[in-house]
Amino acid sequence: xxxxxxxxxxxxxxxxxxxxxxxxxxxxxxxxxxxxxxxxxxxxxxxxxxxxxxxxxxxxxxxxxxxxxxxxxxxxxxxxxxxxxxxxxxxxxxxxxxxxxxxxxxxxxxxxxxx
Amino acid sequence: xxxxxxxxxxxxxxxxxxxxxxxxxxxxxxxxxxxxxxxxxxxxxxxxxxxxxxxxxxxxxxxxxxxxxxxxxxxxxxxxxxxxxxxxxxxxxxxxxxxxxxxxxx
Numbered sequence: 001x002x003x004x005x006x007x008x009x010x011x012x013x014x015x016x017x018x019x020x021x022x023x024x025x026x027x028x029x030x031x032x033x034x035x036x037x038x039x040x041x042x043x044x045x046x047x048x049x050x051x052x053x054x055x056x057x058x059x060x061x062x063x064x065x066x067x068x069x070x071x072x073x074x075x076x077x078x079x080x081x082x083x084x085x086x087x088x089x090x091x092x093x094x095x096x097x098x099x100x101x102x103x104x105x106x107x108x109x110x111x112x113x114x115x
Numbered sequence: 116x117x118x119x120x121x122x123x124x125x126x127x128x129x130x131x132x133x134x135x136x137x138x139x140x141x142x143x144x145x146x147x148x149x150x151x152x153x154x155x156x157x158x159x160x161x162x163x164x165x166x167x168x169x170x171x172x173x174x175x176x177x178x179x180x181x182x183x184x185x186x187x188x189x190x191x192x193x194x195x196x197x198x199x200x201x202x203x204x205x206x207x208x209x210x211x212x213x214x215x216x217x218x219x220x221x
Contacts, residue, residue: 009156042117042119042211042214043211045209088156090156090158092158103160104150104158104203105160106157106159108155108156108157109156109158
């Protein structure tokens with residue numbers, strides 16, 4: 001079974017802090033994604049990566065950056081955390097999205113609170 | 116504008132009831148996915164379909180490409196089915212519905 005592991009389930013940070021969210025997958029998947037999930041808005045794509053050192057902006061990249069130095073690891077960075085970044089953050093991985101869109105494998109999520 | 120709309124948003128059922136969750140979408144797609152999210156956050160993929168119908172245990176998913184509509188049915192519902200069910204479509208990227216929160220009461 002594919003395992004996608006997010007480093008923290010709950011995180012509380014102060015406004016202005018630099019925050020790192022880590023995600024590791026063990027199935028050698030090319031694609032990795034970071035989403036945030038807010039009530040009434042569903043899942044929104046922040047960034048995705050289709051290869052090591054490659055990254056693409058999603059729908060809401062502002063205030064975030066990412067790093068993918070190794071294939072199995074995809075990090076989301078909040079350069080200067082703000083209260084409007086309080087959310088559930090979900091990492092996902094998949095094989096290449098050809099044709100019908102390969103199934104996404106999600107981590108358990110990190111609930112981030114910025115005070 | 117939401118590319119994917121789900122209904123109902125919330126659903127409460129008695130154990131044993133037949134449940135239907137609907138998904139309509141407005142974009143061209145090559146596949147539709149049904150996802151399940153349990154309390155605590157983790158999301159699992161239930162189905163991926165591009166035509167017709169798929170069945171897995173008590174879960175059945177159907178899609179009508181012409182009408183841009185899909186349904187997820189749960190037969191003989193059980194309290195352990197309580198979760199948020201999310202419809203996602205894939206065209207050149209994934210679009211997600213906002214989810215249907217299902218509570219099954221014993």
